Amino acid sequence: MIKLTFPDGKSKQYKKGITALEVAKSIGPRLAQDAIVAKLDNELIDLTTKINKNGKFQIFTFKEPEGRETFKHSASHILAKAAKRLFPQIKLTIGPAVEDGFYYDFDFKRAFTPEDLNKLESEMKKIIKEDIVFERLDVKKNEAKKLQKDQPYKLEMIDELGDEQCTLYKHGKFVDLCRGPHVPSTAKIKAVKLTKLAGAYWRGDAKNKQLQRVYGVAFPDKKELNQYLHLLEEAKKRDHKKLGRDLELFSFHDEAPGFPFWHPKGLHLYNTLVDYWRTEHKKEGYVEISTPIILNKTLWEKSGHWKLYKENMYLTKIDNQDYSIKPMNCPGGMLMYKERVHSYKELPLRVGELGLVHRHELSGTLNGLFRVRAFTQDDAHIFMTEKQIQSEITRLIKFTERIYKMFGFEYKIELSTRPEKSIGTDKQWETTTKALEEGIKKAGKQYYINEGDGAFYGPKIDFHIRDALNRTWQCGTIQLDMSMPERFKLTYMGEDGEDKHQPVMIHRTIYGSLERFIGILVEHYAGKFPLWLSPTQVRILPVADRFADYAYKIAKAYDAKGVRVEVDSRTESISKKVRDGQLAKANYILVVGEQEIKKGTVAIRTRDNQVIGAKKADEFLKQLLKEINEKK
RNA sequence: GCCCCCGUAGCAUAGUAGCUAUUGCGGCUGACUUGUAAUCAGCAGGUCGCGAGUGCAAUUCUCGCCGGGGGCUCCA
Numbered sequence: 001m002i003k004l005t006f007p008d009g010k011s012k013q014y015k016k017g018i019t020a021l022e023v024a025k026s027i028g029p030r031l032a033q034d035a036i037v038a039k040l041d042n043e044l045i046d047l048t049t050k051i052n053k054n055g056k057f058q059i060f061t062f063k064e065p066e067g068r069e070t071f072k073h074s075a076s077h078i079l080a081k082a083a084k085r086l087f088p089q090i091k092l093t094i095g096p097a098v099e100d101g102f103y104y105d106f107d108f109k110r111a112f113t114p115e116d117l118n119k120l121e122s123e124m125k126k127i128i129k130e131d132i133v134f135e136r137l138d139v140k141k142n143e144a145k146k147l148q149k150d151q152p153y154k155l156e157m158i159d160e161l162g163d164e165q166c167t168l169y170k171h172g173k174f175v176d177l178c179r180g181p182h183v184p185s186t187a188k189i190k191a192v193k194l195t196k197l198a199g200a201y202w203r204g205d206a207k208n209k210q211l212q213r214v215y216g217v218a219f220p221d222k223k224e225l226n227q228y229l230h231l232l233e234e235a236k237k238r239d240h241k242k243l244g245r246d247l248e249l250f251s252f253h254d255e256a257p258g259f260p261f262w263h264p265k266g267l268h269l270y271n272t273l274v275d276y277w278r279t280e281h282k283k284e285g286y287v288e289i290s291t292p293i294i295l296n297k298t299l300w301e302k303s304g305h306w307k308l309y310k311e312n313m314y315l316t317k318i319d320n321q322d323y324s325i326k327p328m329n330c331p332g333g334m335l336m337y338k339e340r341v342h343s344y345k346e347l348p349l350r351v352g353e354l355g356l357v358h359r360h361e362l363s364g365t366l367n368g369l370f371r372v373r374a375f376t377q378d379d380a381h382i383f384m385t386e387k388q389i390q391s392e393i394t395r396l397i398k399f400t401e402r403i404y405k406m407f408g409f410e411y412k413i414e415l416s417t418r419p420e421k422s423i424g425t426d427k428q429w430e431t432t433t434k435a436l437e438e439g440i441k442k443a444g445k446q447y448y449i450n451e452g453d454g455a456f457y458g459p460k461i462d463f464h465i466r467d468a469l470n471r472t473w474q475c476g477t478i479q480l481d482m483s484m485p486e487r488f489k490l491t492y493m494g495e496d497g498e499d500k501h502q503p504v505m506i507h508r509t510i511y512g513s514l515e516r517f518i519g520i521l522v523e524h525y526a527g528k529f530p531l532w533l534s535p536t537q538v539r540i541l542p543v544a545d546r547f548a549d550y551a552y553k554i555a556k557a558y559d560a561k562g563v564r565v566e567v568d569s570r571t572e573s574i575s576k577k578v579r580d581g582q583l584a585k586a587n588y589i590l591v592v593g594e595q596e597i598k599k600g601t602v603a604i605r606t607r608d609n610q611v612i613g614a615k616k617a618d619e620f621l622k623q624l625l626k627e628i629n630e631k632k
Numbered sequence: 633g634c635c636c637c638c639g640u641a642g643c644a645u646a647g648u649a650g651c652u653a654u655u656g657c658g659g660c661u662g663a664c665u666u667g668u669a670a671u672c673a674g675c676a677g678g679u680c681g682c683g684a685g686u687g688c689a690a691u692u693c694u695c696g697c698c699g700g701g702g703g704c705u706c707c708a
């Protein structure tokens with residue numbers, strides 16, 4: 001007999017050699033039905049695995065990440081099997097689960113077509129119907145090589161394994177090198193859809209052979225697949241590139257790929273975010289500077305960008321000298337810091353800069369406002385002593401949170417530690433990383449660690465915000481920099497009266513970039529901006545021509561107080577103008593006619609078909625100003 | 633940059649190796665003067681992304697370029 005302990009702490013005796021699935025059945029038929037994979041102590045095991053020892057035991061379903069991962073991974077194997085059936089010559093590489101679903105990378109003599117995708121999907125469904133079991137094979141390396149002899153990529157992977165032993169999974173005639181675990185049978189995958197084709201490189205390196213990647217999603221029932229497809233549709237409707245055009249926020253032109261043109265309404269969003277940023281930064285004790293966007297090559301050599309970042313920099317010649325348009329704001333900021341002697345009493349010195357930077361991003365990576373070649377970073381450089389790091393970080397995290405909350409964003413924090421290639425001493429990295437960690441803890445926040453993902457010049461904190469569709473975006477960042485102060489020989493005068501102490505420096509952003517942040521906001525709000533931010537706060541609709549004067553009178557009064565107001569005086573039906581007002585996503589739509597003129601009122605409704613009723617025009621103005629002021 | 637897909641009026645679309653290139657929205661003009669999600673009629677708007685090639689003939693086929701979309705981090 002063996003004893004298994006369940007997550008609730010209870011334990012139960014079983015016959016030796018019982019399978020994980022049988023254990024699940026003993027707990028409940030529903031669990032057995034939903035079960036995907038199990039965990040014995042710290043090892044994930046197939047449901048068909050025979051258990052021969054005591055241990056902590058847990059069953060995972062699609063609800064848990066472990067279950068989802070296994071499920072998607074199995075779907076990817078079914079894809080590989082389908083590909084092998086349809087195209088026997090195909091070479092298999094890898095096929096992992098990813099956040100959205102799964103993919104498999106193939107090496108095939110010709111490019112896949114969308115029809116191939118359909119065929120593959122049909123074949124997968126057939127395999128699922130056939131209810132083929134996943135059989136695990138534990139074999140020696142050379143045995144595995146025999147089984148995978150016509151698969152060069154697999155052979156390469158087998159050779160790289162540290163272990164002598166390796167595992168393969170077999171379903172029917174198909175065998176694939178795989179660590180596992182897998183679902184017991186292909187029939188478990190109830191709903192599957194192949195979503196896209198893409199190019200990818202073997203081992204993610206552009207120098208290697210280009211492979212074809214097939215992406216798909218898989219779910220335990222059709223309903224969840226449909227929900228997923230619905231979410232995709234919703235995301236498509238919210239696409240900031242489409243809304244940006246429909247709402248007249250911004251545009252892109254062939255003549256300037258990657259460089260956004262801001263239209264009046266989009267620029268209003270931009271300026272409102274900047275105003276808010278300035279107000280809040282003032283409260284936090286920041287000063288604001290502005291540095292030139294074109295700077296001489298000598299500066300970029302000093303900062304190290306010329307060597308490490310030249311590929312991404314726009315270069316220009318002035319009076320026969322090399323200049324670069326800045327890709328980052330820091331070197332200019334360094335020059336300003338160095339202009340005079342700084343006292344320890346000034347520290348931490350918080351210097352903000354809304355800096356317009358240009359980066360030559362690869363053409364294939366451009367994506368609306370999400371990835372552009374010119375953008376404004378809401379940058380700041382903070383100079384301080386080593387002792388001040390922790391408290392400054394805590395303060396910054398709270399500050400960042402305050403800003404994100406204004407937009408209803410939840411967020412999570414990632415801490416990235418020392419990468420392989422880095423500068424500075426072990427001790428420096430240890431103290432600075434620790435300071436960041438302590439700073440996060442003191443702010444009372446949870447965080448994830450990204451081992452080795454820091455910049456070469458220091459550890460960093462990244463903020464990932466979660467939008468209304470549950471998608472995450474990296475926005476804010478706090479980076480400790482041990483390189484710039486050294487390169488630029490920054491100093492401050494300490495209590496000892498000597499101007500030779502080196503300050504610690506951080507670079508940080510909160511929005512990340514105004515452009516990207518606006519792109520995220522457009523999708524987050526689906527274009528329905530909160531009143532304080534909205535480019536079209538009020539639209540007034542006169543019922544007929546003869547009431548237009550009244551509408552303009554109100555508009556003028558509102559405009560004088562800073563309300564963003566438009567009048568739709570077209571001789572169209574009121575229904576039509578209401579519809580257009582809603583499509584323009586004006587927060588409030590005011591209808592005025594005979595009755596309103598008599599009483600000096602406006603008839604108020606919202607863009608969401610909500611009728612609010614009549615109010616005196618000046619009273620409604622007061623209400624608007626109050627709401628705007630409270631940033632509702 | 634690389635791979636796949638795409639490019640027809642401001643936007644969204646149909647279509648074809650061969651007569652004046654389709655439709656809807658939007659725009660303009662006129663009529664209607666409208667009371668809460670589309671009033672009616674008419675008109676204008678396109679070198680079918682750009683360049684080259686093949687053909688009697690190219691928006692359609694081929695090649696190149698430009699631009700857009702998806703992907704190129706997730707590891708048997």
